[in-house]
Amino acid sequence: MKIFFQHKYLLLIAIWMVGTSLMGGLATEIGPWYFSLKQPDWKPPDWAFGVIWTIIFVLSAIAWMIAFNSNPSSSQKNKIITLFFLNGFLNVLWSVFYFRMHHPDWSLIEACFLWGSVLEIILVMWPIRKLAALLMVPYLLWVTIAMRLNWETMVLNPGAY
Numbered sequence: 001m002k003i004f005f006q007h008k009y010l011l012l013i014a015i016w017m018v019g020t021s022l023m024g025g026l027a028t029e030i031g032p033w034y035f036s037l038k039q040p041d042w043k044p045p046d047w048a049f050g051v052i053w054t055i056i057f058v059l060s061a062i063a064w065m066i067a068f069n070s071n072p073s074s075s076q077k078n079k080i081i082t083l084f085f086l087n088g089f090l091n092v093l094w095s096v097f098y099f100r101m102h103h104p105d106w107s108l109i110e111a112c113f114l115w116g117s118v119l120e121i122i123l124v125m126w127p128i129r130k131l132a133a134l135l136m137v138p139y140l141l142w143v144t145i146a147m148r149l150n151w152e153t154m155v156l157n158p159g160a161y
Contacts (some may be wrong), residue, residue: 008014020088037160064084067125091114094114
């Protein structure tokens with residue numbers, strides 16, 4: 001029974017991870033507008049973003065599986081599923097606002113909700129399994145860094161949006 005349980009949720013987790021990654025990637029249009037922006041000196045190189053997001057999604061998927069294999073209540077499971085899919089939506093929406101619509105101002109406001117969704121996942125996972133919650137901390141830190149980068153890009157480019 002436990003093996004079936006793991007496979008059942010592994011598919012759901014894979015759908016979240018691959019779906020969010022693909023939709024976010026498709027929403028990320030790096031073109032003339034993006035390249036015309038002045039960027040802070042400390043901004044990571046563009047190639048690093050894919051590596052960072054891959055690590056974050058893998059850690060998130062592992063955290064989700066650990067939490068689900070730690071016997072959470074049905075209510076906790078439902079909340080985790082809901083939060084991860086909300087998080088995926090917010091993750092993609094940020095890319096749409098920033099890269100497709102060229103609105104770093106909107107994406108910065110939206111990023112506050114994305115940050116909150118990651119924090120809520122951590123808070124829900126903490127009583128279930130601390131390791132699962134801790135595996136989500138890099139995601140929270142990365143969104144914090146991304147928000148700072150978003151803000152500084154806006155400051156360096158008044159009128160570019």
